[in-house]
Amino acid sequence: MDKNVLKNISYGMYLVGTQEERKVGCIANSLIQITNNPLTIAISINHENYTNKVIKKVKKFSISILDEKVDANIIGTFGYHSSREIDKYKDIDIEQLEDIPILKECCGAFVCKVVNEIEISTHTIFIGEIINTKKPTQTRPMTYKYYHEVLKGKSPRKAPTYIEEKEEDKKVVWKCEICGYEVAEDKWTENYICPICRRPANNFKKIEK
Secondary structure: OOHHHHHHOOOEOEEEEEEOOOEEEEEEOOEEEEEEOOEEEEEEEEOOOHHHHHHHHHOEEEEEEOEOOOOHHHHHHHHHOOOOOOOOOOOOOEEEEOOEEEEOOOOOEEEEEEEEEEEOOOEEEEEEEEEEEEOOOOOOEOEHHHHHHOOOOOOOOOOOOOOOOOHHHOOEEEEEOOOOOEEEHHHOOOOOEOOOOOOEHHHEEEEEO
16 A cells, blocks of 8 residues: 555645643644534544644634745754753744734734544644634645645654655765754765755764654
């Protein structure tokens, strides 16, 4: 079975935010609209994500729709680090909507109240009813395909769309120790800048995959 066929499913790129004592969030791509009346969506969040735990407590979360020009540090910080360990919202331009953080610069945003939760082996599917929205902009939304093919981003292991490489696909790469981005050895230079978190070459480590 070739799982690469799943890469042709359309996805977006979103920042999922919520707040209890402090603001937490993560990057997600598996979001769909379910109904129009009431407006409901579904999104899948890994059990290991701290954001999952907080959403279950407060029963409310936000979705900020990322655009193609989003600051690469946002993807690096929210996609490859844990809110258990760092304040991801430090130095990020945000505003509050229904007392939940959203990005100031994005294609649009909305806040949901949780109306149902479905537990599967590794993820929780949160069903959310939209209770408020931020006016959309004219910027182009980032797709998961754009993230992979233009930015050359990788899927974290906790992502529902993560596909493990086959043995014949493995190679020597340089891996960014900040955000996890990987670049093939033949494209590596000492002047390389990570396209995701914008860190310089001295943050990369050579590994065999």
